[in-house]
Amino acid sequence: MVCQTSMEIFRHFSVNPERLQKERRNLLVRIIVPETEEARDKIIKATNSQTPIPKSSLRVTDPIHRQIEDYLKTRDLYYDRRKNYYKNEGKKPKDIISVSFLAQCLMSVLMQRPDSARARPSTLLEDNSAYKKLYHKNNDLVTYYLLAYGGRKAEISLKEKGFSPSLVTNLKFYVVYAVFVLATETLYPTNKKIFDLDIEDLSDDLITQCIELTRGIFDRLGATDKVAKGSEFLEKLKSELEIIIDANSNLEGCHKSG
């Protein structure tokens, strides 16, 4: 890709200005200034189609991803639609949300598939019906923000608690799922339910509770990669979450009647 090449050349001569004198090679560059963002993305898509690129990464030219990027930016999260764009802008890694990470959070919560998010992240995105469900144009952008925010917060929390890198990857999407289940009080959180949430609903306490819950089940099942990729973990987690939800709603019932 030309922008990548030109970027590298610029960096090279920025670091080594003296080499500019000796350099005699030429490079033909065609500069196109698109009128709109849509046109720009079409060009990217067309020029990239010469060399095969996985479908999932080409999807990021869909309008919905630009909308997500624009929205997250207003909340100080940076959606890495164009790889390394925000890194080059000097944004902090913890504020940069990769396309695949958001996708994994989405499938964990909206499709209740943390196992797939952990083990087979791109497979689901290749499937058109799943993709359309996760990135439906009617989904409110707040939903994407809350999922990105909650996902990143869970990830950071796991790291801060000193969990090993592999344990973090094995647990994080289950934690994200659990957090949103308890926050929305349903095993099957929808866009609508998440939309009604607030940042404060995704508290440190809730995340800690979910980390302990998932960790406990994971350990009991053997704490291996296989467990994190399999289906039993999710089943156990769901049934324990259901018990907690019931207990919470009974508690509320008592408060209201009493």
Added chain:
DNA sequence: AAGACTGACACACGTTATTC
């Protein structure tokens, strides 16, 4: 049953932080 596909892992490399 085979092939596709995944993340973990190890490693090399470059950048940033720390120390003296």
Added chain:
DNA sequence: GAATAACGTGTGTCAGTCTT
């Protein structure tokens, strides 16, 4: 300010699982 340590990133291999 240089030397060193710590950290982060990219790449390739590998074992294991899921899909067909």
